[in-house]
Amino acid sequence: MMQDVKYLFEPRSVVVIGASSRAGKLGHTVVSNLVSSGYQGKIYPVNPAGGVILGIPVYRDVSSITGEIDLAVIVIPASAVFEAAKGCADKGARFIAIITSGFSEIGNVEEETRIINYARQHNMRVLGPNIIGIYSSAASMNATFGPGGIPAGNVAIVTQSGALGVAMIGKTQVENIGLSAIVSLGNKADVDEVDILNYLAADNNTKVIMLYIEGVTHGESLVDVLKKTTKVKPIVVVKSGRSKRGAMAAASHTGSLAGEDKVFDDIARQCGVIRAEGLQEALEWCKYLASTPEPQGENTVIITNGGGIGVLTADACEKYGINLYDNLPDMKKTFAGVVPEFGSAKNPVDITGQATADKYFTAINAALGNDNINAVLCLGCESGVFEPDKFALRAEDLFKAGAVSKPLIFSFVGGAEVEETIQRLKISGVPIFNDVLQAASCLGAIYSNHRQKKELLAEPEQVEFDAKAIQDVLDLARRDARRFLYSYEAQLIMHAIGIANPASNIAHSLPEAVDFAESMGYPLVMKVVSRDIVHKSDAGGVALDIDNKEEVADAYEAILANCRQFKPDALIEGIEVSEQVKHGVETIIGARRDLSFGPIVMFGLGGIYVEVMKDIAFRAFPLSRGEAMKMISEIKTYPLLLGVRGEKRRDIDALADAVLRVGAVLKRFKDISDIEINPLVAYEHGEGVRAVDVRILLSSKEVNV
């Protein structure tokens, strides 16, 4: 039975192996943090020297501890860690957290694996190694060597980097952000984001989760837990290695495979995760999301005392996907009392440079009182009549009174007095920034979270397919010890999946060819089937544009005659009679087992669009139909599918259906590693698609992700 992660966050006892009585040593800091954070469970410092640390008796070894061990923190040199871990496991410890570094991150994989294997065999889980420890407000437990005095709050931080973990403990204090937990994952040899998120999703103290990720492992489970978690609370992610150079640096720094950033970006969004560009932005989002009610709709109003900053903010809103309310009659009615003649009730609402604090709050209250308005961005430019102090008082009162039931965010620009007001309001918990871009970025984050969460509510699409037919094809290939399918086998799979492909039959006589042709309809293509004739066209073995049964007969005879002349001894197995695929928009669907995320699918337009313009979208499986449609709509060339220059809309539903079917099969059949349909020709709406060329590769038996 797997250990419950609850014991990592809320252990009833914490052992510190390598506890030290010397201040400044990591083994001292961990004990001192445990004590000063108010941890109420049992603390067992362990050090062969014995003695007392901060009034707590020290055990000489783990085995002499009599109580149950929920968590043991290890801070001794790498070479001694295995023995310590063994001691813990033998004692039945539930979790160990290995702070010590010097394992896989410097190439010492063997020792790390030895520890993990031993732990697994003894039903003990391992956090780290190469971490700063763990803090959890639920247990008032700071079991890290980072700074003390972490204020309890609602943001949980999960970080792959220990150094950034320490820095973020400091930074959250400066930014006045309370934490429910901070967990450093380090080498992720055992416990990873999936375990941690499973706990945090259900943790009532945690309102927002911030993830700092360098590389993803177990992505398929990660996708599941991310989707599950974002349904109940926002997740903000910072993923490094976004750039080529950054990915290289990440690989050399952590040994983790950063993966293609576009894949991560698309799949994170699919999972409802919002991605910040850097730490500063991520922390601002977390703070804002933890304290702000979710908007009930898409109508944001900007209130400003300066036209210029109003325009800059309208620009920022477009950048961050914030929709501005534009019902002018309603706006005029709402702001009738506060917009002077030379101001504007259009959004941005300009209450002009003459606006006093009272005027501002009349406007703000009007916006808060109108249910059609879902969010308010309030801007202030320093002016002769702008009253920062009075403004601050009223803002504090408003928030204290619990009167703010929708997002209301401020941004001021000005001198020292204005800057002091900003700092004061920040401390009072009023969301305010000295840069409109930051304010808009936070509001944008709450809207992204809101929208993505809605999309997650759609159920993954259940797809029916002929599993037996597919298995038969795969079995045959496996018996041949092939890692690929022949083209016709791939087409059989398309058929079994339910993706339309060109109809095709192999005729062994002229009457049979005519029968096929008449039942299939025209135009048709006919091709010789012979393993002895590789280049069919060169042999005169191909006929195109066949429009009636007379032409079928002519082509049949001509192909046979040509091929017999070309290669008299060729074994001719038959003549393939196929539907001639009409011209349409060429698309590509590619699906593969990604090392990070498991089964993923790629969609794009054929020709140069994918190759040269990299115009593609990714998703992980399973997928809802709505998500598949959204994926297709995300490519920049989507207008070509909607129809340009008088062309009609293409069959986008059929494309989405194909995406879902390819994914369902890849998810189900672990034997398949890659499916590429290129081109998948899309016809006009209602006329479906045709999988013209299909390439399917099989997994190596070893790597069966």
Added chain:
Amino acid sequence: MMQDVKYLFEPRSVVVIGASSRAGKLGHTVVSNLVSSGYQGKIYPVNPAGGVILGIPVYRDVSSITGEIDLAVIVIPASAVFEAAKGCADKGARFIAIITSGFSEIGNVEEETRIINYARQHNMRVLGPNIIGIYSSAASMNATFGPGGIPAGNVAIVTQSGALGVAMIGKTQVENIGLSAIVSLGNKADVDEVDILNYLAADNNTKVIMLYIEGVTHGESLVDVLKKTTKVKPIVVVKSGRSKRGAMAAASHTGSLAGEDKVFDDIARQCGVIRAEGLQEALEWCKYLASTPEPQGENTVIITNGGGIGVLTADACEKYGINLYDNLPDMKKTFAGVVPEFGSAKNPVDITGQATADKYFTAINAALGNDNINAVLCLGCESGVFEPDKFALRAEDLFKAGAVSKPLIFSFVGGAEVEETIQRLKISGVPIFNDVLQAASCLGAIYSNHRQKKELLAEPEQVEFDAKAIQDVLDLARRDARRFLYSYEAQLIMHAIGIANPASNIAHSLPEAVDFAESMGYPLVMKVVSRDIVHKSDAGGVALDIDNKEEVADAYEAILANCRQFKPDALIEGIEVSEQVKHGVETIIGARRDLSFGPIVMFGLGGIYVEVMKDIAFRAFPLSRGEAMKMISEIKTYPLLLGVRGEKRRDIDALADAVLRVGAVLKRFKDISDIEINPLVAYEHGEGVRAVDVRILLSSKEVNV
């Protein structure tokens, strides 16, 4: 003779019309700012009530002032401004600055025009109306109603918005940025960015110029002065109305035409201007650019004590166009002493969490001492051994000693102590940020400026063309009172410009047709020429793919016969024999007189790329050959011109040549308003281009920008 703008920035006397003895009134604030800023020239307060303000005798009217008036600041109600301006003009005042609002910005264009016209007739220039005034450190003159106590420095701010002007005076004080000038342009009824930049370009106090622009007028002169200025000092621009919604808001706020943002963006870059996204970023850039030596090359080194933040910074460097040095042997040699075994001498250089301040400065000095390294980004994560105080001391010493001859910028992440160090170093003038993105953004700005400046050094291309032939075509169209050219006229202009078009002749007999054909070469197209036959194909009046003289003869007879049968009474003027244009990559060149920027050109690929994907680049004329090449390379579909899928490179030089020729003609012939070549077919390198369809429109005589 035009007034020298020097008298606006360095007036020997300032009149304040509407001066008031009541504190809080704008007319008082202006006088009090003048006095407290230490202005040494004559101050003449004017108020009908007379008296004394701040110890200065008040004049009852302008006419009673005896001395010369260089600048008069007007702060009386709009209805009285004309009379005051008239008084100033009659007195020979050089400049007036109308602070008063209530003119064109609220639709009162007439009064504004009346003032400007009177001023122009009397050789008096007008700043505003609707402004906050002007501050200039050269004259120690704060003639604004904004905050006082502006610290003198090297950044000049030119702002269209007065409200943002006031706010930025405050903000620059908070950010510790000294100003050489701040000028509010308001309605730009007369004095605009062009006048101001002409002064600031030559002003020794000004090292960096920041422009806040809502809409551009006189763009053609603006392009010239921007190019001239950025050769000697950086210009940072914030342009609002970037988004659709923002542009709408800008139009309703200022009445200025925001124009297409992509045009502004491309042309600003062409002029060497660097564009910031918001005010905060712009001010950070200005501060950094004013204090930092220009890099001598493209090699940046990141020094870090944390791998994670190093990777995030590598990402940020890619985003901001910063090139990371990658000569590993040189890096290893340079950082041999400071990188421990488990650190990395690869860029980012990881001196590990064990790095002390001394270690840091050994690394920094090593980087400063290596001439192959041109810029250093130094990161610090709070850690047990990180010594913020000691670090700060050493950084201050380094900068004070003048030992920093290349960009060196810091970013720290951590708690209160780290944050205090950041604030302390900011005040000491050491470039430091608590967000790596901001640090990278500043370094990116200095590199953008550096690169764009280099490109400006190339001389605009001089293009030869047959001006007389072009004028003849235009004259004929004007005589016909046409605003467009016929297709063959447009082709005549292509010929005169020197852009290859399909060869074409009109034959009036079969022998003539054969002669033309034989001299032109094959394949050819033949078409009937008859104003009576509109749809030539329907009449059988077109023949394609003519490959030899026999086919010429056949086609000639066939066309005549078909057309005679189709319309027996048609007057057939001849048979056009034209080069049949080979298939190639279709491009589009469009050139027009832009309301903001004058003659501009657009380039993109034909078909859906321009229409659907909006993949276009703009430039203003004149243009250097290098800039034309760069413009072409900026489109996302550029790889299609370089050759994909085994295709050869297209004749990009010929495309650039066509861009330059189209531009030169548009610039020279004010009669032409639009030229569109669509398609301009590009062949393989060395084989040139063909202007297949050309559309040319003529300017209306009224709007002759």
